[in-house]
Amino acid sequence: MKLRVISLVFVLVIGIFSTLGQNTAKFHKGIEEYFDSLLHYPTDTINSRIDRLITALPDKKEQAKVAGAAFDYFYGSPVMGMEAVSLHIAENWFLNGKLEWANPESWHLLYTFAEFNRSSMIDCDAPELILESIDGYMVNILKGDGQWKILYFYDDKCSTCQEETPQLAKFAKEYSGPRITIFAIYTQGNRREWAEYVKRIFGDISNPDVIILHLWDPEVASSYHMKYGVLSTPSMFLIDRFNVIAGRKLNCEALCRLLEVKLNESNEFRKLFANIFASMEPVDKEVIDQVAETFYRRTAPDSTLYRETFHELYSFLKNTPGAPFQQGALDIGRTYILGKETYWSKEYLDYTSFDIRLSSTNLPGEKASDLFLTDIKGRERRLLQGCSRYTILWFYTISCEECRKEALTLAEKEEYLRKKGIKVKCIYVGEDEEAWRDFQKKNPKKWVYLWDKTGKSGLDTLYDVRTVPQIYLLDRKKLVIGRELGTEHLFELLNTL
Numbered sequence: 001m002k003l004r005v006i007s008l009v010f011v012l013v014i015g016i017f018s019t020l021g022q023n024t025a026k027f028h029k030g031i032e033e034y035f036d037s038l039l040h041y042p043t044d045t046i047n048s049r050i051d052r053l054i055t056a057l058p059d060k061k062e063q064a065k066v067a068g069a070a071f072d073y074f075y076g077s078p079v080m081g082m083e084a085v086s087l088h089i090a091e092n093w094f095l096n097g098k099l100e101w102a103n104p105e106s107w108h109l110l111y112t113f114a115e116f117n118r119s120s121m122i123d124c125d126a127p128e129l130i131l132e133s134i135d136g137y138m139v140n141i142l143k144g145d146g147q148w149k150i151l152y153f154y155d156d157k158c159s160t161c162q163e164e165t166p167q168l169a170k171f172a173k174e175y176s177g178p179r180i181t182i183f184a185i186y187t188q189g190n191r192r193e194w195a196e197y198v199k200r201i202f203g204d205i206s207n208p209d210v211i212i213l214h215l216w217d218p219e220v221a222s223s224y225h226m227k228y229g230v231l232s233t234p235s236m237f238l239i240d241r242f243n244v245i246a247g248r249k250l251n252c253e254a255l256c257r258l259l260e261v262k263l264n265e266s267n268e269f270r271k272l273f274a275n276i277f278a279s280m281e282p283v284d285k286e287v288i289d290q291v292a293e294t295f296y297r298r299t300a301p302d303s304t305l306y307r308e309t310f311h312e313l314y315s316f317l318k319n320t321p322g323a324p325f326q327q328g329a330l331d332i333g334r335t336y337i338l339g340k341e342t343y344w345s346k347e348y349l350d351y352t353s354f355d356i357r358l359s360s361t362n363l364p365g366e367k368a369s370d371l372f373l374t375d376i377k378g379r380e381r382r383l384l385q386g387c388s389r390y391t392i393l394w395f396y397t398i399s400c401e402e403c404r405k406e407a408l409t410l411a412e413k414e415e416y417l418r419k420k421g422i423k424v425k426c427i428y429v430g431e432d433e434e435a436w437r438d439f440q441k442k443n444p445k446k447w448v449y450l451w452d453k454t455g456k457s458g459l460d461t462l463y464d465v466r467t468v469p470q471i472y473l474l475d476r477k478k479l480v481i482g483r484e485l486g487t488e489h490l491f492e493l494l495n496t497l
Helices: 002-024 031-038 043-056 060-075 083-094 104-117 159-174 191-202 252-278 285-299 303-318 323-338 346-359 401-412 414-419 433-441 487-494
Strands: 130-133 138-140 148-154 180-186 210-216 235-239 245-247 372-375 380-382 390-396 422-428 448-451 470-474 480-485
Touching: 031 043, 031 060, 043 060, 043 083, 060 083, 083 104, 148 159, 148 252, 159 180, 159 191, 159 252, 180 191, 191 210, 235 252, 245 252, 252 285, 252 303, 285 303, 285 323, 303 323, 303 346, 323 346, 390 401, 401 414, 401 487, 414 422, 422 433, 433 448, 470 487, 480 487
Parallel strands: 148 180, 180 210, 390 422, 422 448
Antiparallel strands: 130 138, 130 210, 148 235, 235 245, 372 380, 372 448, 390 470, 470 480
């Protein structure tokens, strides 16, 4: 009921603002053309130019008319994010009393617009919501797994939702890419109808790249309606890995287009870094420091560009084989992420701190960490016991498709590995003992099969096995030659030995 009352207010806001726009948009000849010319600039630039335009006018009445026209124009713009310009005008020209709002009777609606949108504009830090899941536990949306988070507020009775929600379910079923968490947030209060709706629309989705959490807040205790401006449904937001709002008021079609743009940007960053470092070989600490300092000078004034650049640089170095790159990732993480806290959300800083701690173990050139695991006969055995001229430590799970592909590749190269004096040790990081034993029967008998049966070996604090498969290559002295390798990089490295 609360949401329906709020939605009525929203309808009134739209109506009054639209009427006001009809009275102001024609105030100056060519003003709409000027506003049109600004649409592809960043909102900060648009705000600055609108402010200069208003300030240049001779008296308060003229300023108020142009400010009102600008508010209406950008409020009604189909370009995502332009509401931020309207918010800027409302807060910096009308709500603070600098100028007089044209219609005093609708001033409180202008105030409501600002209150309900201030926290959820693009490039704002996503407001925290702690909501109850359909299973009865509390979920903090800022702590969701994955590179992207989708907030989707919906009502099972809303006619637009009835079209859009199945589209989101279709997206969740078919999506392939960096992991996404979808928070599907039901805005009504009938738990039975909600559960039936979730089962009917989302029940058959099984996608390893997508996590779906079904949440609600029937008492609106979290104030989600104000924090995210949820004045009607459906309402969809895209939140990036830094817990910054990347898209708002999306539908599924716009969501797909925006994600495609963002993924292309990430690919372009990787190509850029690959080309830069290829042109500066041999790459060492000095080269990486020089590249980082150059990017810092160019991006520091723009927090969004800074975050994207240094996240991508950190990820690129971390996922590039070789000691200089691995150490470079640690240096970048410590200096430009943990050392520049004001650019990052707390959750991202916590994640990076944990990531750096794991990445600091078993670096190339260091002796590999030893630990006690269980072998196929149930005996306790040291991981590094019986290492050969070279030893492959291969971490995997049974259900992982990529692990199955790597197992086949390693098995096909068994003769090659044997001739080079390489021992393969397979370390299972799952929990299904029967599946583990069955896996051993289907793969080469000379491989060593180990398992952290008790979960107390310290494996997950000494080796980075958050994602599998992972390969570490050791020499005769048990020193790490390469870490977190795929089979392609493994064999490239072996061919150089």
